[in-house]
Amino acid sequence: MSAAVLAVEVTSTWYLVLAAALFCIGMVGVMVRRNPLVMFMCVELMLNAVNLSFVALASELGDIRGQTIVLFVMVVAAAEVVVGLGIVVAILRRRPKATADDLAELKG
Amino acid sequence: MELFVFICAAAMVLVGAIGVVVRSHPVHAALSLVLTLFGVAVLFVAKEAHFLAAVQVIVYSGAIVVLFLFVIMLLGVDNVEDLRIEPITVQRPLATVVGIGTLALLVTAVVQAQDSVRTGSGTGIDEAIATGDPDSNVRQIARDLFGDHVFAFELVSVLLIVAVVGTVLLSRRPDKSLTSDGGRR
Numbered sequence: 001m002s003a004a005v006l007a008v009e010v011t012s013t014w015y016l017v018l019a020a021a022l023f024c025i026g027m028v029g030v031m032v033r034r035n036p037l038v039m040f041m042c043v044e045l046m047l048n049a050v051n052l053s054f055v056a057l058a059s060e061l062g063d064i065r066g067q068t069i070v071l072f073v074m075v076v077a078a079a080e081v082v083v084g085l086g087i088v089v090a091i092l093r094r095r096p097k098a099t100a101d102d103l104a105e106l107k108g
Numbered sequence: 109m110e111l112f113v114f115i116c117a118a119a120m121v122l123v124g125a126i127g128v129v130v131r132s133h134p135v136h137a138a139l140s141l142v143l144t145l146f147g148v149a150v151l152f153v154a155k156e157a158h159f160l161a162a163v164q165v166i167v168y169s170g171a172i173v174v175l176f177l178f179v180i181m182l183l184g185v186d187n188v189e190d191l192r193i194e195p196i197t198v199q200r201p202l203a204t205v206v207g208i209g210t211l212a213l214l215v216t217a218v219v220q221a222q223d224s225v226r227t228g229s230g231t232g233i234d235e236a237i238a239t240g241d242p243d244s245n246v247r248q249i250a251r252d253l254f255g256d257h258v259f260a261f262e263l264v265s266v267l268l269i270v271a272v273v274g275t276v277l278l279s280r281r282p283d284k285s286l287t288s289d290g291g292r293r
Contacts, residue, residue, distance in 0.1 A: 010110045010114045012222075012225070015151065017214075018118050020214035022125055023210075023214070024207045024210050024211040024214070025125040025126060025129060026128075028203050028204060028207035029125075029129035031203035031206070031207075032129065037134050041137055041176065042128060044172065045144060048144065048145065048148050048168075051148070051160075051164075052148055052151060052152075055151075055152055055155045058155075058157070059157070064252050065252060067157050067159070067245075067248075068257055070157070070160055072257075072264060074160075074168070078171065078172060079268055079271035080271075081176075082271050083274055083278075085179050086274070086279050089182070090279060
């Protein structure tokens with residue numbers, strides 16, 4: 001690897017572009033997949049993309065508040081996963097093979 | 109060196125994310141998610157967010173993914189989803205087009221705006237790092253969290269309690285002794 005390649009500076013723009021790519025992959029996953037568990041995982045991917053851009057901009061601006069917000073996002077994501085998985089468990093216990101297409105009505 | 113770290117972590121993140129979307133087995137998808145989360149933790153370290161990197165590994169990889177795996181194994185839904193079945197015919201091409209379009213929009217916006225970000229205009233992460241204090245990141249986050257955002261912090265604790273109680277109510281089996289009197293609860 002030559003010195004010119006090593007001298008390339010990794011700016012925040014790289015991180016933001018990576019976060020955008022991660023967000024779009026997660027978005028496509030939510031739209032394409034039908035297993036509710038995998039859809040939850042794709043939502044986690046999108047949340048991580050947002051966290052990554054928060055941290056990149058916090059470092060770029062030299063402001064710690066971006067990292068504090070990421071902490072809050074993580075807590076809310078944990079709460080969301082707990083409630084969401086509770087609902088998924090309740091649904092799949094009634095209908096073991098349910099996919100997102102079968103869940104058009106709320107009444108069990 | 110920074111370039112090398114970024115490329116490795118970015119490859120981890122993207123490979124894991126694509127794995128989550130395309131693997132048909134839910135357990136494989138969850139393990140790909142672990143790869144992505146570790147890559148994001150590496151990027152957090154590269155961006156001087158050491159405390160968040162630790163929290164990322166503990167909360168996401170340690171708790172959330174384990175919760176996913178527990179649910180997969182508890183319910184026995186680890187059957188392979190046949191990805192060739194396409195219930196709505198235009199769904200996948202449309203989703204791909206929307207995804208690529210959003211990516212193009214976001215990348216254009218980021219690249220256009222890269223010169224307008226006011227570098228170092230905040231209250232200073234770099235100063236604390238420059239002083240050589242190894243705990244500076246944790247100390248700064250603590251000062252901000254328990255100073256300016258203490259009310260939001262308390263609200264988050266209420267949210268966690270509500271989530272725990274709600275999940276216990278949701279996943280509890282209906283009590284036979286209470287429902288025997290004509291289904292009244």
